[in-house]
Amino acid sequence: MKYSIFSLARAALSGHKNWQRTWRDAAPKDRYDVVIIGGGGHGLATAWFLASEFGMKNVAVLEKGWIGSGNAGRNTTIIRSNYGLPGNTGFYELSMKLWERMEQDLNYNAMVSQRGVLNLYHSDAQRDAYARRGNTMRINGIDAELLDQPALKKMLPFLNFDHARFPVQGGLLQRRGGTARHDAVAWGYAHAASELGVDIIQNCEVTGFVRDANGKVTGVETSRGRIGAGKVGMAVAGSSSRVADMAGLRLPIESHVLQAFVSEAIKPLIPGVMTFGAGHFYVSQSDKGGLVFGGDIDGYNSYAQRGNLPVMEDVCEGGMAIIPMIGRVRLLRQWGGIMDMSMDGSPIIDKTPVDGLYLNAGWCYGGFKATPGSGLVFAHLIARDESHKEAARFRLDRFRTGAVIDEKGQGAQPNLH
């Protein structure tokens, strides 16, 4: 169905009893041209781009649970494109531009809100580093503004400007950054993909790969039977190593838990997204009023989707350092998601050494903002068997060749990225 102001009015006048389903819950067919493993944002976006951009409509998305039940539903909903290294800068801006037209493309309200992303700086050295990053962004056609303290005081008077250890000196602002409604992103791609004939198959766990005599992947074994496939794409985030293992692959990835938090609802307080530059704390305010925030990953391998208290304390201390008044706000909920932490902190979108198997992984804790871009470049790779130009550096073999993309310069220690 097509959503519009008229469909909304019609539904309202009939007591909201006649809404059609947003997307079609399909049963598996015997064979598809492309099977995407993982019904999160990336998998659904990939299926939609395959159908809409590359004319491949015989596509299935297989999801172990329900769509959007992994990290698509466990993030802090931030979108931005303020990256500094070749490879990342262009890719995330591609994704940002797709966010800006997503709702029109999908005919679905994903509540994309370009309310700005502000990274605070707390020292002269950090100001210089942010100026450099802002310049990198502007050279690449991305908006960035370096704000000094007087400008910030007008904008956010409640910040702890005179903190004894980490005074707020200013910030780097990307006005086009912001937030989006995370569930609606998954639902929107499901809606649009389903309209184009993509089968979205839930409660369908992949348990193995079907290979021919040459080792080429020709299908998947699932909890709902064998499904043949011309090509298989993996977009399973924190489960990447487990699924790759079924095809005999070891990946440069560790799975770690990242916690996120939401407070009780309060009146409008924080206009955009803000990050603490001297620790790790980022916060925005949801349209329902809750402060949505997070910080570092816990730092140890985990598949448990829950974290521990020391990181919770650390995150809240970061928040208190820049916005002391939020100490009076009560925490409402807290959750954890499993991040596919790569060895250089950047993603992998590439063919694998196994013929017919394509990999989309290593998003660390930055996967949400990448959703539309990831879908486009992964669909490009699967449909054309060559990398999209904005994803050409996200190669699986870059760890062997040394062409790593390490924004933080931390080396091959995933829990430090």
Next chain:
Amino acid sequence: MRIICPFCGERELGEFTYLGDAKPVRPAADAGEDAVYDYVYLRDNIAGVMDENWYHGGGCRAWLKVTRNTLTHEISGVEAAAGAGARQVAK
């Protein structure tokens, strides 16, 4: 999650720092590129019980080998692992 340090007793997680999987062993100097690539970058990333190296920086400053289930965070064993942080070189 609490870790029972063999030297200090049961301590809270914040005292410990994680290094990672205890299985990778630094290859000998003449082992070749493949072995180094494997050691530096590839991980089993086990979903289940794994041995891992932790450092008790907030306590006795000893390296420990902790046996932990990554699906549940249950710790089934902790033992001293002197020198683990330096990563032993294969003989």
